[in-house]
Amino acid sequence: KNQVEQSPQSLIILEGKNCTLQCNYTVSPFSNLRWYKQDTGRGPVSLTIMTFSENTKSNGRYTATLDADTKQSSLHITASQLSDSASYICVVSRNTNAGKSTFGDGTTLTVKP
Amino acid sequence: EPEVTQTPSHQVTQMGQEVILRCVPISNHLYFYWYRQILGQKVEFLVSFYNNEISEKSEIFDDQFSVERPDGSNFTLKIRSTKLEDSAMYFCASRRDGTYNEQFFGPGTRLTVL
Numbered sequence: 001k002n003q004v005e006q007s008p009q010s011l012i013i014l015e016g017k018n019c020t021l022q023c024n025y026t027v028s029p030f031s032n033l034r035w036y037k038q039d040t041g042r043g044p045v046s047l048t049i050m051t052f053s054e055n056t057k058s059n060g061r062y063t064a065t066l067d068a069d070t071k072q073s074s075l076h077i078t079a080s081q082l083s084d085s086a087s088y089i090c091v092v093s094r095n096t097n098a099g100k101s102t103f104g105d106g107t108t109l110t111v112k113p
Numbered sequence: 114e115p116e117v118t119q120t121p122s123h124q125v126t127q128m129g130q131e132v133i134l135r136c137v138p139i140s141n142h143l144y145f146y147w148y149r150q151i152l153g154q155k156v157e158f159l160v161s162f163y164n165n166e167i168s169e170k171s172e173i174f175d176d177q178f179s180v181e182r183p184d185g186s187n188f189t190l191k192i193r194s195t196k197l198e199d200s201a202m203y204f205c206a207s208r209r210d211g212t213y214n215e216q217f218f219g220p221g222t223r224l225t226v227l
Contacts, residue, residue, distance in 0.1 A: 034215060043117075043204050043218035044156065089156065100169045101146075101216070103156040 002027040004092050004104035012110045017080055021107045023073040023090030031095035035064050035075045038087045038106065047075070047088075080111045115139045117219035119205050125225045126195055134190045134222045136205030144208040145188045146216060147180065149173070149201040156204065162188065195226045 004025045013019050025033070032051050036044035048057040048064040050073070056065050061078045077084055087106040094100050118137045126132050138145050147159040161168040162180055179191045188207075192199055202223050206216040 036218075038156075041202070041221075041223075043220050045218070046215045049215045100161060101158055103148075103158070105155045 002092075002094065002102045004090055004102050006088075006090050006104035006107050008107060009105070010108040010110070012112060013080055015080060015082055015111050015113050018076065018078050019080060019109065021075045021077075021088050021090075021109070023075070023092075023104055025071050025073070025090070025092045025102070025104075027092040027094055027102050029095040030068065030071075031093040033064075033066055033073050034091045034093070034101075035062070035073075036089040036091060038089055040086075044089055044091075077109075080109075082111050082113060085109060085111045117205055117207055117217050119203075119219040119222050121222060122220065123223045123225070125227065128197055128226055129194050132192050132195055132224065134192075134203050134205075134224070136188045136190070136207075136219055137186050138188055138205065138207030139209075139217055140186070141209060142207035142217075143210045144168075144216075145180075145182070146206040146208070147190045148204045148206065148218075150204065150221075151198075151201045159190070192224075195224075197226050200224055200226045 007022045034049045035047040038044040047062045050057050050066045063076045066073045087108050089106040090104040091101050120135045145162040148156050150156045158171050160170040160174045177193045181189050202221040204221045205219040208216045
């Protein structure tokens with residue numbers, strides 16, 4: 001069964017600190033893995049997208065890694081800001097024409113001053 | 114910057130009524146998707162649409178659901194006879210051609226079934 005599991009479920013950090021979110025998946029055949037940021041009541045916004053051959057991808061203070069052999073990914077947030085408080089969702093797409101996506105449950109990040 | 118738009122932002126309906134949720138994907142995109150997110154739960158795939166037909170659909174997308182691209186710009190999701198459990202945020206997304214291109218999500222329509 002195609003699944004995406006994220007950890008931790010929730011995380012609280014102080015402003016300025018770094019954090020790392022984890023994603024494990026069993027989706028097959030693999031096409032790409034995306035990390036999204038979703039503010040409450042809003043649509044997900046893409047942070048990074050990685051294909052099979054990519055190990056790391058950065059977008060400002062966000063750095064995602066991918067190990068396609070172990071089927072694991074991480075999202076590292078550097079120098080957190082209050083505005084980083086949101087749900088971070090790992091999404092893995094299958095290598096089919098339509099690219100059906102499986103969403104993880106998300107990690108709820110709270111950044112406190 | 115082009116974006117996916119959805120209307121209405123909030124729809125309230127009575128159980129058993131039909132609703133149509135509307136989406137305007139980004140103009141040069143070819144793949145279209147509907148997702149739903151029940152409050153407090155994760156986003157779930159409903160259906161993908163390409164070349165004027167459904168490409169894939171989930172087990173959630175039963176006979177009560179249908180999608181249509183009635184003209185060159187709109188992409189709609191119809192729920193024929195709404196149930197209480199259909200209450201959720203419904204997100205539309207679109208993607209350019211190419212498997213590795215990202216999907217862009219709209220802001221969502223909050224559907225409340227009373």
